[in-house]
Amino acid sequence: MRKKARFPGIYLGIILALMYVPILLVIIYSFNESRINSVWSGFSLRWYRDLFRDKDMLEALINSLVLATVSSLSAAVIGTLAAVGMPRVKLRGKSVVEYISTLPIMIPEIILGMVFLVYFSLIRLPFGMITLTVAHTSFCIPYIYMLVKARLVGIDKSYAEAAKDLGANEWNVFWDITLPLILPAIASGVLLSFAMSLDDVVISVFVTGVNTNTLPIRIYTQLKTGVTPKVNALSTLMFAATLLIIMLSTWFGRKTTLSVKRRNT
């Protein structure tokens, strides 16, 4: 069986490489002198310069960052509180509410965008940052809720018992034991939500106002109409940001898996 062991490695390598080709092309051409993406005419940073001079782009970037921060943090609060509280409350229809609250990541994005559009105009929520925040929070909550819930299940209940045994009350147990142990899950949930929000096009297109642009919306319109390599530059920066987020989240994630592993010893 040993001799065949090479094929899986090659396969994994090829597929991974293919995944990076489009991204690398975008990055390479962001440094291209020429306006045309398929012709290399020399190294240049002019598109980055242009990008930073573009007021609209900058505004869209700020909008996107604010939106991602606010929605991922609100989702963190709502999701974490609920994940901690749910197992301890006795309410009728609890599991139904739990299921429905995860629907925003189960149903196709386009439907979510569409129902938000019609519903927000029904309840006369002004389209713009407010509607965007509500919509984004709705699909961030399930991520955080599910991550924290999974982590809570993974925490050996003897930790809490040991703490009580050593003199802790419920409140001490939460602050000293539960919260530190679920913190990595909350952190990686927030990072994932942040990335999701920063990336979202479909829902945003539906619920944004006339004068509110987010970065993905700007890029989307540009891709549909005409692109300048400015978009390459922007994409490269966004890729760098993603890279940073991934690194942070795997760092948290490693801590999480470590503490999960500890449980088995």
Add this chain to the structure above:
Amino acid sequence: MKPEALAKTGEPRPGEPTSREEGARKPTKRRDAMVLSVLPLYVFTFLFVIGPLVYMLVLSFLRRAEVWGVTLEFTFENYANILKPVYLKTFLESLKLACLTTLLVALFGYPFGYFMARQNAAWKRRIMVLLMIPFWTSSLVRLYGWIIIFRANGVLDGLLMALNITNAPLKVLYTYAAVVVGMVYALVPFMIFAVYSSAEKLDWQLVEAARDLGATPFQAFWTVSFKLTLPGLLSGIVLTFIPSMGLFFIADILGGNKVVLVGNLIQEQLMKARNWPFAAALSVVLLTLTSIMIALYRKISGVKDLEGLV
């Protein structure tokens, strides 16, 4: 706290009988406080998930007003409209594309997830990080990369012509093939994660046992590994099929206006034609289709949560 609540949960009087009642009482106080912790989720869910979904359902049975908005008039007209050949064709076209996409995704993604699970821990982690980076990179950035590749005289044409495989630009951009590639590319990670999380749990000794008992490598794979990773594969199919019905912007950007999917139709009805009841009806049908898929998945695999979702 109210006085009666205090009286209930106060110190046990001497001689108070069993501890059973006592044990049941104390947590009640705690539970009251706990309700506060789930309150935000309840409020949010009722206001911004249940509300919109119910409104969508109601809207789908209302008649469109002549000029703007809707009239409060019950009708099946919107659903009947879907059966018109032009819209029905879009639905079938979407289903066809979704099936094709899912098939290709399974074909490419399953071996990846399976092989990945067989690597050692260090490689698993490295591959996971390598997968995460493109996965979390903005889908628009990645789409843009495909535009660069597919456009006339773009990277692909340049490469093919340089290698003398073709002598004229293929102009893949704005074709069905470009949309399929874009979809598969966007969705293959979901399949990989689903299959991987299933295959990771597989006890490889079972495969060795099967081999030991006389199975050929293929038989061992088919009777043991494949059977045991089936929940992951099914989950991956659901996770790719559902979004592939709705990813209108891939069809929009890579397909030009040549490929029209349900997603595009909904968007068009909503934003351009402003026929909200019809868009709602389309969404209800689409949502029903996806719910059926998820229900089927649960029934077949017996698993409650989709594998590899988190």
Add this chain to the structure above:
Amino acid sequence: MDDTVILQLSQIHKSFGDVKVLDGIDLSVRKGEFITLLGPSGCGKTTTLRIIAGLERPDSGRVFIAGKDVTNEEPNRRNVNTVFQNYALFPHMTVEANIGYSLRLKRVDKETIKKTVSQALELVQLSGYEKRMPDELSGGQKQRVAIARAIVNQPAVLLLDEPLGALDLQLRRQMQVELKRLRARLGVTFVYITHDQEEALNMSDRIAVMRNGKFEQIGTPSDVYDRPKTSYVARFVGSANIVEGTVLESDGQRIAFRSQGAVCLVAARGARLSPGEAVRVAVRSEMVDLTPYASPELPYSGLDAAGGNPGDSQVGLQAVVKEKNFAGGVLQITVSLADGSELVASRHGIDSPLVPGDKVRVTWQPERAVLVDLEETP
């Protein structure tokens, strides 16, 4: 030893759903005593411990610690600490923070905490490990930290739930010795749980053998080992053979009984039984003598004739050698009796001249056999 009772359980009942886990537990533990709850998994010993710790509430019954009724007190308000089965060291805290946790909750000042923690670490021979994280420790080290964490609070009672269960045999033996020393130094009351009878016999002042949520017998190790009250205790503590029969006669010191067509003897130890009563007798495997069967059978001629005569062993059960196994430093010879039941005799050394198929006579010294289940068998 101080004779004051530090821990008392009275009539504890506990069910989980339909499953009755504890069925009327009574126990008094004296100050400074090392008491072991011994029993197979599922017998209710962990539940008993959790009720003492306050992690579980009894359905009925009372728990007293140092004379105070703590039945309804939360665990954090009881002066007992637990060494958990899986140690339950907080994974996100250093060794120092783990051990000092209970002191921090009591708002003890930092200097004192530091000093106390280092003393505790010294006691468990882990000085210098303050800054380690739990996952950087071996199983044995985790065990020591768990113990240090539990004793730093100077509890009235230390509860240990199979603390050595996860360690390998060699480490277990070593930790047994250390635990004994630690107890001698601290003078703390230990309530110890194990399913390992050797561990229980080695370490305890008293052993409470549990079965199906009840105590079968509570006594010193030699009570439990040499004078089991029930066949269950005899089997569980030192795997004894159980022989059943009916009483023939008794001379006040010994009782002769008939079993499977043969006659056997057992020391009476004050038991008054009349002919015809059913008896059950426990005989440890190392007490069982096997004599080759070739010699002609000697008839039983009454207790008087046999009295004072070392040749008592002439009477005995007929059996056939079935198999020989070498295990745990002794040779175990399994023989099958007339009714098909089996009996085990053990010998030092790795072989014996007996081979499977040999006919043997099974005998024992009457004072080495114990009457059991006296209450059950009328």
